[in-house]
Amino acid sequence: xxxNINNNAPTYAHVSGIKWVVCEIIDHLWPWNKEGWRxxxxxxxAGMALAIAATVAWLLAANRQLGASAVIGWWLGWSIYEIIxxxxxxxxxxxxxxxxxxxRPASRMDMFCYVMFKNLLIGVILFSVLRNLGLLQMVD
Amino acid sequence: MTPNYELSSCTNIHMKVxxxxxxxxxxxxxxxxxxxxxxxLIFSLGFSAKAQAEDEKDADxxxxxxxxxxxxxxxxxxxLPVELSTDPDLCAYVPCSDVFxxxxxxxxxxxxPAYVEAYRSKKVEDKENGHHxxxxxxxxxxxxxxxxxxxxxxxYSGKPVxxxxxxxxxxxxxxxxVLKHSEPILLVGIxxxxxxxxxxxxxxxHAWDKLEIGKARAEGGYIGIDAISGATVxxxxxxxxxxxxxxxxxxxxxxxxxxxxxxxxxxxxxxxxNWDELLAEGSxxxxxxxxxxxxxxxxxxxxxxxxxxxxxxxxxxxxILGERNYAGLMAELKPNEHAVFIVANGAASFKGSGFVRGGxxxxxxxxxxxxxxxxxxxxxxxxxxxxAVGAPEFNESGIFIIRSASFSAAYPWSLVFLGNxxxxxxxxxxxxxxxxxxxxxxxxxxxxxxxxxxxxPVWLKIWKxxxxxxxxxxxxxxxxxxIYARRDNLVRRSNRKDKRxxxxxxxxxxxxxxxxxxxxxxxxxxxxxxxxWFHSMxxxxxxxxxxxxxxxxxxxxxxxxxxxxxxxxxxxxxxxxFGSLTELLYKIAEKVGLKxxxxxxxxxxxxxxxxxxxxxxxxxxxxxxxxxxxxxxxAEVEPFKTxxxxxxxxxxxxxxxxxxxxxxxxxxxERPFCxxxxxxxxxxxxxxxxxxxxxxxxxxxTSCTACAKGCGSQAIDHKGVIDHRECLLCLDxxxxxxxxxxxxxxxxxxxLRTLSGLPLTxxxxxxxxxxxxxxxxxxxxx
Numbered sequence: 006x007x008x009n010i011n012n013n014a015p016t017y018a019h020v021s022g023i024k025w026v027v028c029e030i031i032d033h034l035w036p037w038n039k040e041g042w043r044x045x046x047x048x049x050x051a052g053m054a055l056a057i058a059a060t061v062a063w064l065l066a067a068n069r070q071l072g073a074s075a076v077i078g079w080w081l082g083w084s085i086y087e088i089i090x091x092x093x094x095x096x097x098x099x100x101x102x103x104x105x106x107x108x109r110p111a112s113r114m115d116m117f118c119y120v121m122f123k124n125l126l127i128g129v130i131l132f133s134v135l136r137n138l139g140l141l142q143m144v145d
Numbered sequence: 146m147t148p149n150y151e152l153s154s155c156t157n158i159h160m161k162v163x164x165x166x167x168x169x170x171x172x173x174x175x176x177x178x179x180x181x182x183x184x185x186l187i188f189s190l191g192f193s194a195k196a197q198a199e200d201e202k203d204a205d206x207x208x209x210x211x212x213x214x215x216x217x218x219x220x221x222x223x224x225l226p227v228e229l230s231t232d233p234d235l236c237a238y239v240p241c242s243d244v245f246x247x248x249x250x251x252x253x254x255x256x257x258p259a260y261v262e263a264y265r266s267k268k269v270e271d272k273e274n275g276h277h278x279x280x281x282x283x284x285x286x287x288x289x290x291x292x293x294x295x296x297x298x299x300x301y302s303g304k305p306v307x308x309x310x311x312x313x314x315x316x317x318x319x320x321x322x323v324l325k326h327s328e329p330i331l332l333v334g335i336x337x338x339x340x341x342x343x344x345x346x347x348x349x350x351h352a353w354d355k356l357e358i359g360k361a362r363a364e365g366g367y368i369g370i371d372a373i374s375g376a377t378v379x380x381x382x383x384x385x386x387x388x389x390x391x392x393x394x395x396x397x398x399x400x401x402x403x404x405x406x407x408x409x410x411x412x413x414x415x416x417x418x419n420w421d422e423l424l425a426e427g428s429x430x431x432x433x434x435x436x437x438x439x440x441x442x443x444x445x446x447x448x449x450x451x452x453x454x455x456x457x458x459x460x461x462x463x464x465i466l467g468e469r470n471y472a473g474l475m476a477e478l479k480p481n482e483h484a485v486f487i488v489a490n491g492a493a494s495f496k497g498s499g500f501v502r503g504g505x506x507x508x509x510x511x512x513x514x515x516x517x518x519x520x521x522x523x524x525x526x527x528x529x530x531x532x533a534v535g536a537p538e539f540n541e542s543g544i545f546i547i548r549s550a551s552f553s554a555a556y557p558w559s560l561v562f563l564g565n566x567x568x569x570x571x572x573x574x575x576x577x578x579x580x581x582x583x584x585x586x587x588x589x590x591x592x593x594x595x596x597x598x599x600x601x602p603v604w605l606k607i608w609k610x611x612x613x614x615x616x617x618x619x620x621x622x623x624x625x626x627x628i629y630a631r632r633d634n635l636v637r638r639s640n641r642k643d644k645r646x647x648x649x650x651x652x653x654x655x656x657x658x659x660x661x662x663x664x665x666x667x668x669x670x671x672x673x674x675x676x677x678w679f680h681s682m683x684x685x686x687x688x689x690x691x692x693x694x695x696x697x698x699x700x701x702x703x704x705x706x707x708x709x710x711x712x713x714x715x716x717x718x719x720x721x722x723f724g725s726l727t728e729l730l731y732k733i734a735e736k737v738g739l740k741x742x743x744x745x746x747x748x749x750x751x752x753x754x755x756x757x758x759x760x761x762x763x764x765x766x767x768x769x770x771x772x773x774x775x776x777x778x779x780a781e782v783e784p785f786k787t788x789x790x791x792x793x794x795x796x797x798x799x800x801x802x803x804x805x806x807x808x809x810x811x812x813x814x815e816r817p818f819c820x821x822x823x824x825x826x827x828x829x830x831x832x833x834x835x836x837x838x839x840x841x842x843x844x845x846x847t848s849c850t851a852c853a854k855g856c857g858s859q860a861i862d863h864k865g866v867i868d869h870r871e872c873l874l875c876l877d878x879x880x881x882x883x884x885x886x887x888x889x890x891x892x893x894x895x896x897l898r899t900l901s902g903l904p905l906t907x908x909x910x911x912x913x914x915x916x917x918x919x920x921x922x923x924x925x926x927x
Binding site: 077098099102103115118119122125128132 | 838
């Protein structure tokens with residue numbers, strides 16, 4: 006048990022069953038929340054722009070106009086943005102086993118580790134899918 | 146509490162000490178650092194002097210074996226001319242005389258696969274003038290050939306070791322030279338003379354010899370050759386390259402005669418089948434090569450999309466050609482002649498754009514075991530249409546005839562598409578082959594398919610050859626995990642003054658890790674493996690690459706599992722050979738009287754320095770995406786290769802000095818490398834954020850920092866929170882947690898109970914005595 010754990014948990018922390026799983030998935034994929042949006046509109050807007058830019062990068066990559074380095078660069082850029090925005094909007098991470106509902110306030114390092122690791126997994130899945138569909142050519 | 150002046154011992158005794166004068170403490174600090182630096186210098190100089198002596202010995206050795214050394218120095222990622230794989234004059238680009246010193250003339254490339262002939266000019270002594278003159282006639286001495294012209298066998302790096310070989314006319318190998326390799330271990334791990342010794346073993350062997358790495362088997366006429374410790378995959382691959390190339394060329398030039406195989410007897414089944422049925426049963430095989438496979442940009446169509454099948458079998462031949470054409474073809478074929486049809490679509494042609502009448506089809510060949518069969522124009526027949534119902538349209542088609550008794554349709558064979566893979570960075574083309582196996586269905590063979598014992602893949606051979614060590618290694622891992630899983634029992638039995646229940650198994654594991662895993666198996670995990678993972682996950686996953694070193698593979702499974710369950714501490718704190726070595730040095734130094742010089746960096750310094758390892762990891766990761774070779778070199782920040790793989794005294798002095806300094810420093814402060822420099826630790830620390838089970842804490846831990854003072858990894862902050870990314874799971878804080886004479890809140894409760902005359906009940910998992918509840922006469926809890 007972490008003695009410093011506080012009630013900085015997400016609102017869905019007390020939900021159970023499949024609804025909780027769905028909330029978890031959304032929480033991992035969507036770094037913003039309403040409160041954060043109201044409080045940090047400028048950052049949010051920049052974030053949206055960055056998200057669009059990242060999407061364009063993906064589309065370019067799908068058209069084989071971006072090399073691996075550029076795609077990874079975008080991936081890294083997005084991850085850094087996500088760390089910043091999550092610290093504003095969702096400053097917590099899971100504490101203990103993933104199937105439990107314990108959360109703790111995230112330090113910057115916690116958030117860095119969480120976002121980088123999560124995005125690595127998402128990146129691997131996306132890269133694999135795109136590569137298998139023949140939409141992305143990654144030459145090492 | 147004022148941390149500078151109050152010593153809070155773990156026994157709950159708070160002792161006030163008078164403030165030290167600034168001057169006194171400064172002198173004390175300077176003294177400590179002077180002693181530390183002196184020790185480090187002594188160690189470093191001692192190690193460096195030894196390393197220098199070893200270097201000088203190497204220099205002497207190299208003087209004697211100059212030719213062998215010169216044959217591969219600087220071959221790591223050595224740039225090779227773009228024309229090397231295509232220009233007819235091979236020896237204009239590579240020093241053929243290095244592998245055939247007696248020859249003074251080399252022909253242009255011949256044959257398929259290509260080789261050059263090595264000649265010596267006849268010299269006639271002019272007796273009148275007393276000097277030699279050169280006659281125009283030449284004597285054929287042997288052959289020189291380039292591995293990438295013949296085979297496509299990747300080594301540990303996934304890239305081939307480009308090797309030049311010389312073989313005399315009797316089939317004896319006379320010279321071997323590595324022109325280029327991409328093996329990181331041979332760049333920074335294994336000394337040059339090890340590669341020299343290995344390569345020299347092939348000289349004097351014959352093309353038909355069966356060479357095996359390690360001790361030769363008693364049966365089968367195998368010859369054993371010594372491996373290079375720590376580079377098993379590389380040497381197995383190189384053995385295959387050299388012997389396969391020598392065999393291919395020896396067979397082509399007639400040194401090795403063809404051995405006939407028992408021919409297939411076909412069953413009387415002759416019912417015709419449609420295209421899909423033939424494809425489904427395997428009588429037609431499919432081979433696709435994408436543009437990316439040959440280093441080109443992907444387009445909407447494959448580089449080549451090829452279908453092929455064996456026509457002599459009546460059912461297949463009749464289905465593909467129709468009754469009349471089949472009968473015509475069979476009437477034309479002589480005994481031991483075999484017809485294969487090939488049809489294809491795609492950007493490339495399997496007939497080859499460079500094919501001219503009278504030449505050889507240089508894009509396709511058939512291979513069976515060690516034999517390969519190429520086709521000339523006289524072996525080609527037109528295939529105008531396919532009779533099998535449902536056959537798609539194809540751009541190219543043809544029938545090719547194999548004319549050899551060495552080929553038998555009863556055994557598996559492969560159609561090989563020979564391509565050139567272009568390196569995008571250098572523009573150089575290297576030989577790459579793509580093959581698909583074909584084996585006639587048993588229903589078409591009288592007596593069914595013969596029993597074939599296929600040789601194991603390289604990685605499986607390695608696993609089988611080291612099965613006892615693998616079992617021992619797995620046992621150690623299971624033992625460690627079991628011990629740690631039962632940590633609660635161990636720490637409850639221990640107390641602050643007597644930690645043997647934890648220490649004895651931990652020290653035993655450390656010793657095993659250093660001796661057996663580190664020095665014995667050389668299974669020290671490294672950041673380079675993490676980088677390889679990243680690349681494999683994003684680019685191309687190759688199981689063979691990871692399976693090639695069984696201990697590293699198993700160790701990583703263990704590490705991944707335990708990092709997510711308990712955090713990186715179990716590996717870093719209990720199992721890492723280098724980490725164990727440094728902490729053991731620290732403990733030994735403590736016992737032999739160096740304790741007074743030992744120190745713990747201040748929290749302020751520690752808090753800054755601990756980020757260094759994350760920075761190193763990220764730099765390595767980013768660099769690796771641009772140049773894996775450079776990342777491998779930078780990964781020398783890990784002293785693992787110097788310590789375990791190569792040996793402290795087998796490397797040049799900067800590596801030795803660096804490692805010796807780290808080991809020397811470890812005598813005075815606990816695990817300096819692990820805490821501040823280790824990129825592998827940083828890489829494992831990041832997923833440790835999501836470990837399932839951490840260490841226990843009490844509410845009082847937020848204000849009491851008793852256990853933080855004894856934390857060697859300095860992972861407990863001023864709020865009592867354990868940073869599991871930094872924690873090495875030494876369990877000292879857990880011992881304290883259950884020690885009612887050391888843990889301040891528990892000790893306080895013990896004293897209160899003793900004063901009140903209450904019994905000391907068992908300590909619960911929460912770290913407190915189990916509460917005493919008064920009960921009434923009926924035994925019901927009030």
